[in-house]
Amino acid sequence: MKAAVTTKAGNPDVIEIQERPKPEIKEGWVLIKIKAFGLNRSEIFTRQGHSPNVAFPRTQGIECVGEIEEDPSGTYKTDQKVAAIMGGLGRDFDGGYAEFAAVPLEIVFAFESDLPWNVLGAIPEMFQTVSGSLNGALEIKEGETLLIRGGTSSIGMLACQLAKTKGLTVISTTRNPEKEIHLKENGADYALLDDGNINTKLKSLFPKGVDKVLELIGIETLKDSLQCIRPKGIVCMTGILGGSWTMNEFTPMDDIPSLGRLTVYMVDAANLQKDLLQEFIDAVAEGKINLNIDKTFKLDQISEAHCYMESNKAKGKIVVEI
């Protein structure tokens, strides 16, 4: 099979297209014929060598969609459409940047859909992240106000749409004035230009602060986001678009406003919402959700796709179709 192998830590050109044997299936695993996969920011960090547990060479890709090629357990019939996500995929064992992947049954999600593969490929990680952050961590409710920090990211754009379908008022941010229009077209009630310090601007719109904040930039803007919430408001840090994992100085009694709440969301195999995936795919098929797919690449364009993601020019999800 063809696989895009990250040969060592480095720039996008360390990913090489190679002929590899099809992965072997262990007991309790299935073989998926991959049709498409979404590209994720964490894969840039891994490629750069910032994921200490990932050894190279490695076929990356933390998610994929495709069809069951072989399932010795008999759980799924051949050609069943499935998604696979996280659980070590593309990190502990070879992942989605290939024509086939062997994965444990626990991370397989069956679905039915006639949507094109590049659309399906955009869904699994993006949906789980947004749904887990908004419903699981922030517990959003109709009538609330939601600030999305890093609003033009694919996660931010989808979060805005899901929040609007639930009846929230959404304020979404970008650093780029030219992208404000895209935030509005995507459904945001307010688009704010983010220079890293927006709490004064935000409080001029919502003097008591907002109910919820989805923080996708991370450490760089987290303290400012905490200043944007009302008492008992919640900030959920889900992303690290700013690129930093660790905050040098954090003084909880100063940095978290009284009664304010800070949480995080991380997709992992244990908190995946299997039943909601089909519901979401159907909502996309019915046109209730617009996925904002920015560009679809081919497998042998994977280095180009990584460069494009790093350029921050995309206004939505980047997908690779096999």
Ligand SMILES: NC(=O)c1ccc[n+]([C@@H]2O[C@H](COP(=O)([O-])OP(=O)(O)OC[C@H]3O[C@@H](n4cnc5c(N)ncnc54)[C@H](OP(=O)(O)O)[C@@H]3O)[C@@H](O)[C@H]2O)c1
């Ligand atoms: N917790 C989880 O389980 C989980 C799962 C999936 C993804 N994530 C995280 O969610 C975040 C969003 O992922 P994504 O794939 O949706 O991203 P994406 O689509 O690649 O986001 C691109 C946008 O991010 C903004 N951005 C880039 N660098 C930035 C910086 N230094 N400071 C501020 N904004 C910056 C840019 O927006 P502007 O130019 O418009 O400002 C850019 O257009 C990432 O941090 C990702 O790692 C977390």
